[in-house]
Amino acid sequence: MSTAALAAISLAAACSSDSSRQEPIDPVVGAEVEDGKDKDEGEDAATDDWSAQLDPGAATKTSLREHELGEAWVIDPERLDAPRKLAIDQAEARGYTVINLGDSWRPYIFTHKTPGVEDFSENVYASHYTGLANDRVDNDGDTLAEHEHNYLELYGIPPSLSVVIDEWQSIPALEQCLEDAGYDRSVFDPSIGNIAFKKKAGSKRLRSWRWARTKLEKEMRSAGMGDAAAAKDYAAAAEHPDTKRAYEYFQTFDREVQVIRHAQIRFRCESLFNERDGQGKFTAGDYDSGTHHALANFEKKHDLMGWGHFKAENIAFLGRSPTEAVHQRLVxxxxxxxxxxxxxxxDGSARDWKPDFQFTDGEGESHGLRDLSGEYTEATLAALGLDDPQSALARLGELGELATAAEDAPEGAFGELLVAVRLPALPAYYSEDMAFDVVIDRGDIWYDFPWDDEGNKRGQPRKRYPHLTLYVTYEGQRIPLVHWRTTIGSWRTELIDGQEYYAYKNSDVGDRVWQTIMAAPVWIPPASTPTGSLTKLKNVDGRMRRVVNYDETGPGYKSAYGLVAAYHVKLHERKDGTITTYDNGIRTHGSVDYMSILRRFSHGCHRLYNMNAVRMFSMVLQHRSYTRKGQTTIGAGRSFEYKDRSYTMKLDTRGYEFELVEPIPVKVTEGRVRGSRTSPYTEPMPKPGVDYSEDEEELPPGEAPGEVEPSVPVGGF
Incomplete structure (x- = not known):
């Protein structure tokens, strides 16, 4: 690789990523820096060879100095003609943050070892995580076909840079496909409003559009505009007094039909129709089931939360060029x-919640809350020259050459690459052992049964939704770091003696702690779980076959507990001073069902988006003392029959366990109780419209139906 190409990847100067370290050291001269000037002004920066060995101090939990590469690429913006590698500990000692851009990257919760500590313990899910991120395997561990992709950002698994580069390199073919099909990005106007998917509504809309078009063309010909009608130049009718009304009526359908039609072109060219599931066929302009599922795939690919309905956000994103879209993925x-x-x-959520909040540092200066995630991402993009969509692919190629320069580097992969960048200074409250605590506000609570005696649904509106806030205490000040939507329990269906009832799944109120954090947690189905839910249909060698369903049990992003879970336990001190714990099965955990976090309820647990749960618990472990207990070993499972076939489910782990040395306090508030009841029902309630007469005859007189173990954990997910 040429020196000029390497030099183009410049790194921006800023402050150390660890506020506990010494004064930042200039990477060129190795001298302390004050007010942007060298304290030793007599030394010639241009001739320094970086030979000075600085004391790196103890390894922090964010350190990469134990990475097998041993060195990171540092390119000084003041010396663009001399890019060089530097030992990781020396880069960190000089105030750089070393970032892993390689294909083997995974979040902190999936690491095998704590930097500076001899506690190696294989984290089993780590290899599966990187396999998913690199489009090598699916959730079941089966090899993906060459044309298949995992779009898992919404589930907490972003793609590797190799995947991003491959996608970027396919853009010319995608753009040619769009051009050949007459793709027009200008039709995607977010002001058009929502276009919801409803069965048969799409075909009805298309018929109305055709009728309105025929009527408009007829009136255009009557008004002497036959040539325009033949050329389908309908805009010519917009101002003519004899055709204006017909044109406006036609437009009420045409705007939506054009959005659908051109979205279908985009989905086809991006291979987002589910051909294998028989949903690859569609009628142009008809918002049918296949298009509905293709839109959902588009949302997953581009990290857009939705239900496969056309809304302002995804309509606007469809208006982006392929280059702009893949650049956003890179970002x-x-x-x-x-x-x-x-x-x-x-991430700015706490700042948006408390925009006027200020804290005071040790020097007496006041500071507001920040969006460090956004700031640091922008700094990295600028440092690596990847902030311009038009030139980012070339920059990625240069980085890829660095990654594959070694003789043993895998062909065609982004390989292993560490880069050292300077990031803005951390706030003063950052340290190796931060005093965290958590508040979960349950928001508006309705304990009333949600149906009346006639079986009509009762309105139970919520204006205040449940939120989780992570705080840190610094110099006597309690500072919010993130403020996120979460879920609480409510009324859920429950099988009792083969009949469906409703039971209130309460979220415990009061003081709890997080002590156990489980990466890739596993949910063990109780004996009452219906056997049908323990199997699934899967395409095996071109045929649909029924297999054991490990999706909900995990480990994996689809599991009931997502990619990571923290256990809520209550501590109790006995008279002899010993501490006992009470676990009611409540967890804070990630969730594959990302839309439920905005609107619905859980079985008692506090759900977070998988990506947020991974970020938060990784950060907690990076700034809190813990014991790495490693992969738990169990021998759970069951044999069962379903539709005259025998199956065996085997679960050999509960996940990878970290135990905090000092638990993190968690306070779950009562919330704002609304309605007539002030406490939850403790017994199951009959479901409206269900005939329980046969079951009731078998019960002793005056005895209510007995509750059996639910098909989810007690308090469950």
């Missing part, structure tokens, strides 16, 4: 790597 990928390397969590 998100680099953001995750940067946030992980820096060990930060602040």
């Amino acid at each position: 998100r990928v680099l953001g995750e790597r940067t946030i992980s390397a820096a060990g930060v969590i602040e």
Whole structure:
């Protein structure tokens, strides 16, 4: 690789990523820096060879100095003609943050060892995580076909840079496909409003559009505009007094139909129709089931939360060029790597919640809350020259050459690459052992049964939704870091003696702690779990076959507990001074069902988006003392029959366990209780419209139906 190409990847100067370190050291001269000037002004920076060995101090938990590469690429913006490698500990000692851009990257919760500590313990899910990120395997561990992709950002697994480069290199073919099909990005106007998917509504809309078009063309010909009608130049009818009304009526359908039609072109060219599931066929302009599922795939690919309905956000994104879209994906990928390397969590949510909040540092200066995630991502993009969509691919290629320069580097992969960048200074409250605490506000609570005696649904509106806030205490000040939507328990269906009832799944109120953090947690189905839910249909060698369903049990992003979970336990001190714990099965955990976090309820647990749960618990472990207990070993499972076939489910682990030395206090508030009841029902309630007469005859007189173990954990997910 040429020196000029390497030099183009410049790194921006800023402050150390570890506020506990010594004064920042100038990377060129190795002298202390004050007010942007060398304290030793007599030394010639241009001739220094970086030979000075600085004391790196003890390894922090964000350090990469134990990485097998041993060196990181540092390119000084003041010496663009001399890019060089530097030992990781020396780069860190000089105030750089070392970021892993390689294909083997994974979040901190999936590491095998704590930097500076001899506690290696294999984290089993780590290899599967990187396999998913690199589009090598699917959730079941089966090899992906060459044309298949995992779009898992919404589930906490961003793609590797190799995947991003491959996607970027396919853009010319994608753009040619779009051009050949007459793709027009200008039709994607977010002001058009929502276009919701409803069965048969799409075909009805298309018929109305055709009728309105025929009527408009007829009136255009009557008004002497036959040539325009033949050329389908309908805009010519917009101002003519004889055709204006017909044109406006036609437009009420045409705007939506054009959005659908051109979205279908985009989905086809991006291979987002589910051909294998028989949903690859569609009628142009008809918002049918296949298009609905293709839109959902588009949302997953581009990290857009939605249900496969056309809304302002995804309509606007469809208006982006393929280059702009893949660049946004690159931004998100680099953001995750940067946030992980820096060990930060602040994303602006706390700042938006408390815009006027100020804290005072040790020097008496006041500071507001920040979006460190955004700031640090922007700094990394600028440092690596990846902030311009039009030139980013070339920059990625140069970085890729660095990654594959070694003789043993895997062909065609982004390989292993560590880069050292300077990031903005951390806030003063950062340290190796931060005093965290958590408040979960349950928001508006309704304990009333949600149906009346006639079986009509009762309105139970919520204006105040549940939120989780992570705080740190610094110099006597309690500072919010993130403020995120979460879930609480409510009424859920429950099988009792083969009949469906409703039971209130309460979220415990009061003081709890997080002590156990489980990466890739496993949910063990109780004996009452219906056997049908323990199997699934899967395409095996071109045929649909029924297999054991490990999706909900995990480990994996689809599991009931997502990619990471913290156990809520209550501590009790006995008279002899010993501490006992009470675990009611409540967890704070990630969730594959990302839309439920905005609107719905859980079985008692506090759900977070998988990506947020991974970020938060990684950051907590990076700034809190813990014991790495490693992969738990159990021998759970069951044999069962379903539709005259025998199956065996085997679960050999509960996940990878970290135990905090000092638990983190968690306070779950009562919230704002609304309605007539002030406490939850403790017994199951009959479901409206269900005939329980046969079951009731078998019960002793005056006895209510007995509750059996639910099909999810007690208090469950």
